[in-house]
Amino acid sequence: MRLVVLGLSLSSSWGNGHATTFRALLSAYAARGHDIVFLERDVAWYRDQRDLADPDFCRLCFYDDLDDLARFTPEIAEADAVIVGSYVPEGVAVAHFVQQTAGGTTAFYDIDTPVTLAKLARGDFEYLSPEVIPGYDLYLSFTGGPTLDLLERRYASPAARALYCSVDPMLYRPLGGETRWDLSYLGTYSPDRQPALERLLIAPARALPDRRFVVAGPQYPAGIAWPPNVERIEHLPPAEHAAFYSASRFTLNVTRADMIAAGWSPSVRLFEAAACATPIVSDIWEGLDAIFAPGSEIILATGTADVIAALARTDAGTIGRQAQTRVLAEHTAAIRAGQLETYFNEAKTSANPLTMTTAA
Structure with a gap:
């Protein structure tokens, strides 16, 4: 063709x-x-x-x-x-x-x-x-x-x-190495995503000053008050995504308002992170449970307390591997x-x- x-x-x-x-x-x-x-x-x-x-x-x-x-x-x-x-x-x-x-x-x-x-x-x-x-x-x-x-x-x-x-598993796979961050987020600034980012990453960072966080992506306004334990990366090219996820104990998925309203809208970041066997904490929308099984392949969060509880879990490796298995079977x-x-x-x-x- x-x-x-x-x-x-x-x-x-x-x-x-x-x-x-x-x-x-x-x-x-x-x-x-x-x-x-x-x-x-x-x-x-x-x-x-x-x-x-x-x-x-x-x-x-x-x-x-x-x-x-x-x-x-x-x-x-x-x-x-x-x-x-x-x-x-x-x-x-x-x-x-x-x-x-x-x-x-x-x-x-x-x-x-x-x-x-x-x-x-x-x-x-x-x-x-x-x-x-x-x-x-x-x-x-x-x-x-x-x-x-x-x-x-x-x-x-x-x-x-x-x-x-979808995801290319040759480019997105676990790379091992040192864990640099307890929770990461990769995404361009969007005004309708920012309240969720505040609730699910910035507020947990303030509550857990001994934990390490990172937000990677361009166009964030200069006026955002980032806590001292939140690292900022302005732009992360795709060649560095796998290393970014592999260095994250958990990663966060935040969905735009229109996509939450419609449901059934999995971001490419979900598949990329899962292919790297990085456990995902995500906001909630209809159809997500058809992509990943809540609790065993992904952790769902509505507020700051849910994220804090997720970061205390000891089964992160199992969740990440199970999500990876699902992605390799259905979303390459x-x-x-x-x-x-x-x-x-x-x-x-x-x-x-x-x-x-x-x-x-």
């Missing part, structure tokens, strides 16, 4: 979770024998922070604007499938171009589904609008559960399918690439009446 992907970024993981998601998925998809071209808008904030300029699993090309994107008309027209990702600049115009040009299956890969739906509900069509959704053969959603029915029923998607994030990039291939084959069959008649 020839696949063209227009995504937010593959070259830079700075301030976004899209790059690591695309890297894991597309690397595994290429390993299945497919040819991939990734088209990325050349923007200054990623150009200056690139940590994968020359991937070995696809051809990475940059374009300046919509006019420049037209250079890739032959690739898009001749591809067996074309994916447009969420948060692609001028995504609605890109959708129109792709749907008018592509000769194969078209798909929208929403790595931010609950955020997208909240934007659509308030008339914010930054990268997707209701009128282009029916024009995509597939809506590949970061969120599963009831959201898939909503996408088909309310927004007329021909086929909404869950395509959760190889498994996700197989799901994507199945979705494309189903969409191709559905779009071909002759094939459907023959199969019947």
